[in-house]
Every structure is written in C-alpha cells, then in structure tokens.
Amino acid sequence: MPELVDYVVELRRYFAGNDAKPLRELSNRLIKEAVLQDNKTIAKIAVLAYCLHKILSKEHFLKASYWPRARADFLFAIDELIHILRTDGKREVQQTINKLIRMLDNVDKNFGRYVQNLWDKGKAKLASSAYALGMSLQKATELTGADLRSVQLYIGSTLIHEEEPTTESLREKLEKLRKMVKD
Amino acid sequence: MQNIVVVDSSAIITMSSTCFINVFEKLKKDWNYRFVVPESVYYETVERPLEIPRFELNAVRVKHLFDNNVLEVAKKTTKLQKTSSEILRLANSCFSSHGKFLKVLQKADAEVLALAKELNAKMVAVDERTARMIIENPEALRNIIEGRTHSSVELDKEQAYMLKENFKDIFFIRSAELLSYAFSSRMFDEIEFSKKALEALLISAKLNGCGISFGEIDEFLSGWKNETKI
Numbered sequence: 585m586p587e588l589v590d591y592v593v594e595l596r597r598y599f600a601g602n603d604a605k606p607l608r609e610l611s612n613r614l615i616k617e618a619v620l621q622d623n624k625t626i627a628k629i630a631v632l633a634y635c636l637h638k639i640l641s642k643e644h645f646l647k648a649s650y651w652p653r654a655r656a657d658f659l660f661a662i663d664e665l666i667h668i669l670r671t672d673g674k675r676e677v678q679q680t681i682n683k684l685i686r687m688l689d690n691v692d693k694n695f696g697r698y699v700q701n702l703w704d705k706g707k708a709k710l711a712s713s714a715y716a717l718g719m720s721l722q723k724a725t726e727l728t729g730a731d732l733r734s735v736q737l738y739i740g741s742t743l744i745h746e747e748e749p750t751t752e753s754l755r756e757k758l759e760k761l762r763k764m765v766k767d
Numbered sequence: 768m769q770n771i772v773v774v775d776s777s778a779i780i781t782m783s784s785t786c787f788i789n790v791f792e793k794l795k796k797d798w799n800y801r802f803v804v805p806e807s808v809y810y811e812t813v814e815r816p817l818e819i820p821r822f823e824l825n826a827v828r829v830k831h832l833f834d835n836n837v838l839e840v841a842k843k844t845t846k847l848q849k850t851s852s853e854i855l856r857l858a859n860s861c862f863s864s865h866g867k868f869l870k871v872l873q874k875a876d877a878e879v880l881a882l883a884k885e886l887n888a889k890m891v892a893v894d895e896r897t898a899r900m901i902i903e904n905p906e907a908l909r910n911i912i913e914g915r916t917h918s919s920v921e922l923d924k925e926q927a928y929m930l931k932e933n934f935k936d937i938f939f940i941r942s943a944e945l946l947s948y949a950f951s952s953r954m955f956d957e958i959e960f961s962k963k964a965l966e967a968l969l970i971s972a973k974l975n976g977c978g979i980s981f982g983e984i985d986e987f988l989s990g991w992k993n994e995t996k997i
Contacts, residue, residue, distance in 0.1 A: 616916055622870045718862075718912035720897035721777055721976075722873035732811050733822050736780050736895070736976035745973070746980045748896060748911060751903045754969075754979065754987040757944045758951075764889060764938060765798045765948075 589669035591617075591629060596662045599636050607637035615713045618727060627714070627727045628681050631706040635688050638702060648695050657687055708734040716744045770800045772940075773883040774838065776811040776875070777894035777976065779804075781942040783812075783825045784975035785968070790945060792837045793954045800889070802838050805847070805882045807875040809833065809840045841882055851881035857930040858901055862909060864918045871897055871912075883937055890938045892945060896978040899939045902931055942972050943979045947987070962991045 591614055598606045614630035617623070636658070639645045665680045685703055692702040707730035714724035715735065725732045739745075752760070774791075782788045791802055804812075813830045816822035832838045841847070855877035862869040876898045883891045893899050900908040905927040913920040946968050949955065958964045969984045 620864055620867070620869065620916060620918060715895070715897075717915045718869070718871055718897060718908060720872050720876045721895035722875045723871060723897070726873050731815070731819060731822075732776060733780055733784075733816055733819075733825070736777060737784065740974045740976035745896065745978050746982070748978070748980065749904070749907045750980075750983055751900075751907070754943055754947065754983050755990060757940060758947050758987075760938060761890075761940060761944050761948055765800070 587669075588626060588629065589666060591626075592662065592666050592669060595629065595633050595636070596659065596666065598633075599640070599662065600659060602640055604637045604640035607633050607640065611637060611710065612713065615710050616717060619714050619717045619719055622727070624727060624729070625677065625681070627710065628685075628729075631703065631710050631728060632681070632684060632688070634710055635702050635706040638706070639688075639691065645691065645695050650691070650694060654687070654691050658684070661687060704731070704734065707731075708738045711735040712738045712742060712744070715739055716742070770798070771883075771886050771888040772800055772802050772890040772892055773879055773886065773888045774802050774804050774808065775879045775891065775893035775895070775898065776804075776808045778892040778942045778945070779808065779812045779829055779838075780825075781894050781972050781975045781977045782945070783829050785942075785946070785971045787946060787949075787955075787968075788828050788832060790949045790954065791832055792835075793949060794945065795837055797952065797954070802892075803841050803882065803886060803888070804838060805841055805875075805878040806843050807878050811875065841886070844885075847878070847881055847885055850885055851877045854880050854884075854930070854933065857926055857933075861901060861905055861923055861926045861930065862912060863921045863923070864912075864916070869912065869920065871901065871908075880934065884933050888937060890940055891934075892940050892942065894941050894943075894972075894977040899941075899978070901927070902934050903939060905931070941979060942977050943969055943984075946972055962988060965991065 594610055595607065598610065611630045611633035614626055614633060618627035618630055645651060661680060661684050668676045668680055688703055689701060707728045711724040711728040711730040712735055714727055715721055721732065721736060725735050782790060795802060813826050813833060816826035833840065855872060855874060858872040858877065859870045860868050862871060879891065880898065897908065905922055909920050909922040950965050950968060953960060966988055973979050973984065
C-alpha cells in the first residue's frame with residue numbers, strides 16, 4: 585500500500601506537469617483510501633488534489649498575471665510537505681497542509697468567480713464521494729470537514745441514490761405509515 | 768403518552784430545502800405525535816447554518832419550529848450518551864476490510880438512534896441512507912461499500928444482528944414518505960392535488976438529498992389516479 589508521501593509526490597508530478605485529469609483521478613483514489621483508513625489527513629490531500637485539478641482546468645486562473653508566482657509557491661510548499669513527510673514531522677505536516685489551504689484561498693479570493701470558495705466546494709464534493717462509498721452523511725462530513733447541508737445538497741444533484749437497493753418501496757412504507765398513525 | 772418520531776438532520780434539511788418545513792407542524796397535529804431531536808441535530812440544522820450566509824434563511828425557518836415547540840430538543844443525559852456509545856461501537860464494528868473495521872457512522876448518527884431507543888420512539892425520520900441501511904439491510908450496504916471501494920468487505924452478521932435488535936420495533940421513514948403522506952392527506956394549500964404536483968414534490972425532495980431514486984418515484988407515481996388516494 586502506498587504511503588502518504590508517495591501520493592503527495594504523485595500530486596506534485598501532475599501539478600508540475602499541468603495534468604488536471606490525473607490529479608482528479610488521484611483525488612478519487614485518495615478519498616477511497618481516506619474512507620478505508622478513516623484518515624482525515626489523507627482526506628485533506630484528496631481535497632487538495634481536487635482543488636488543484638480545478639485550478640488547472642480553469643483558463644481564468646491560468647491566464648492571470650498572478651498565476652506563475654502562485655504556481656511556484658504551490659510547488660515550493662508541496663516540496664516542503666514531501667520533505668516533512670519523509671522526515672516524519674507529524675505536527676509540521678498539518679501546518680504545511682494548512683499553508684497550502686491558505687494559498688488556495690488566496691488564489692480563489694483573487695481570481696475565483698463563485699461565492700462558495702474552492703476549498704469548501706472541494707470538501708463538499710469529496711464528502712459526497714465518501715458518502716457514495718458507504719459512509720454516513722455525518723461521517724463523510726466529519727472526515728472532510730465539509731458543511732453537512734452543502735454535502736446533502738451536492739448529493740441531491742448526483743446519481744448516488746439511483747443504483748442503491750430499496751428494502752421497502754415508497755408505496756409500502758407509506759401504507760405502513762398510514763396504519764401506524766391511525767392506530 | 769404521546770408517540771414519538773426522532774428526526775435526523777438529513778430529513779430536516781430536505782424538508783427545509785423544499786420549503787415544506789411546516790409539514791412537521793401539520794403532521795404533529797394530525798398524528799398527535801411528538802417530533803424530537805438530539806442536541807447534535809439542533810446544532811447541525813440551526814446553530815451551525817446560522818453562521819453560513821448561504822443557509823441562514825433555512826436555519827431561521829427551522830429555528831422557528833423549535834421555538835414554537837413543533838420540533839423538540841432532547842437533553843443529553845448520561846444514559847443517552849452511554850447508549851449512543853454502544854450503538855456507535857456496534858455499528859462501526861459491523862464491516863471490515865483487510866482486517867480493519869470500517870467506521871461508517873459518526874457520533875451524531877448514533878445519537879439519533881440512541882434517542883429513538885431511549886424514548887421508545889415509533890419512528891426515525893432519516894433521509895441519508897447509511898444509518899437507515901445498516902439497520903434495515905446491512906448486507907445490501909456491504910455490497911455498496913464493496914462495489915464502490917473495489918475492496919473486499921466482510922460483514923459481521925452477529926454484530927449487525929445485535930445492532931438491529933435494538934431497533935426491531937422502530938420504523939425508519941424518509942421525508943419522501945412524510946411528504947407523500949401530507950400530500951395525500953391534502954395538507955398542502957399552496958399546491959394543487961395532482962399527479963404532477965406530487966411528482967414535483969418528490970423530485971424536489973430527491974434533489975435536496977433524500978435517499979430515493981427516480982425509479983422508486985416513477986414506480987410510486989404509476990399507481991396514482993387523479994381524485995383517488997394514493
């Protein structure tokens with residue numbers, strides 16, 4: 585099983601190569617790993633990979649005059665994270681991840697076009713993936729730090745519930761409900 | 768003693784997002800039931816969203832129901848906390864993958880279930896599927912987890928049975944059932960009594976996160992005939 589540092593090295597490679605799609609795929613693999621291991625740090629890296637993929641997919645981010653500098657800063661901070669993970673500095677891992685989140689927030693504040701910020705959107709998206717994988721809504725939001733209502737609304741816009749079996753249909757439950765409340 | 772429905776955050780969120788949160792008041796009168804939530808649900812549906820501009824209005828609407836005693840908050844007791852911890856332990860030891868337990872429920876889920884058990888509730892209203900399925904059909908939940916994580920997942924049937932035993936007399940419903948009941952009992956003044964209106968109501972619940980599929984909605988609506996009860 586790959587270590588967290590291996591995933592961050594992979595993330596760096598895709599980000600440095602402006603490869604948005606593999607970053608998205610990495611984010612999917614990471615959230616699955618976070619669910620199986622119940623690991624919030626892996627979940628944060630999954631959200632980070634998702635947000636970086638989003639940035640690389642948007643021309644208005646990439647064409648901004650600020651972007652080359654921001655990109656270099658991101659790469660520097662990711663290298664720092666890789667170094668810390670290799671030297672087992674547990675406390676510094678969270679600090680460096682938080683630094684990357686602040687950098688994302690800055691880029692988003694300057695160039696984003698939505699009211700909901702990119703990091704919050706990423707958390708809701710990845711929490712919905714954790715829910716799709718079988719976690720409860722509450723557990724998925726705890727893992728990613730997302731807001732419960734944002735996640736539920738996001739789930740509503742997906743097809744997650746389409747492929748799931750029903751123990752009793754709406755009709756059967758409604759009939760049972762009618763009998764119960766009449767008793 | 769009045770019968771009780773314990774309500775999860777997910778069902779309150781669907782009801783408030785579809786703008787039919789007042790259904791709780793109508794159902795309470797019609798059934799003479801109490802709608803009760805644990806403190807964690809109050810936090811998730813009122814206190815926290817009041818701090819988020821996007822959800823502030825919904826939180827204000829939900830708060831109004833609590834202020835008017837339509838929805839009630841149960842006080843956290845030592846007994847409730849103990850039951851909640853036991854339910855969480857059982858639920859999170861039902862599934863394992865490669866020798867490691869999968870933690871599928873969180874404290875707030877367990878509090879809803881524990882409250883239902885402690886109050887001898889008749890029903891639990893929950894829209895998200897995991898807390899519901901782990902009681903109703905843990906094998907199907909195992910299949911979902913295994914199929915989507917592409918990892919081998921074991922179900923400890925004994926743990927699942929012990930968990931289920933706690934809720935054998937409790938009926939799990941979703942906002943889809945609550946809304947359909949209210950609709951068929953003509954509790955909505957603001958929408959016409961037609962198949963189209965019912966369809967719109969259920970699709971809105973689904974799009975706001977209620978755990979129901981389009982197929983289930985279609986199947987339900989296929990039995991509808993105008994002017995007759997569903």
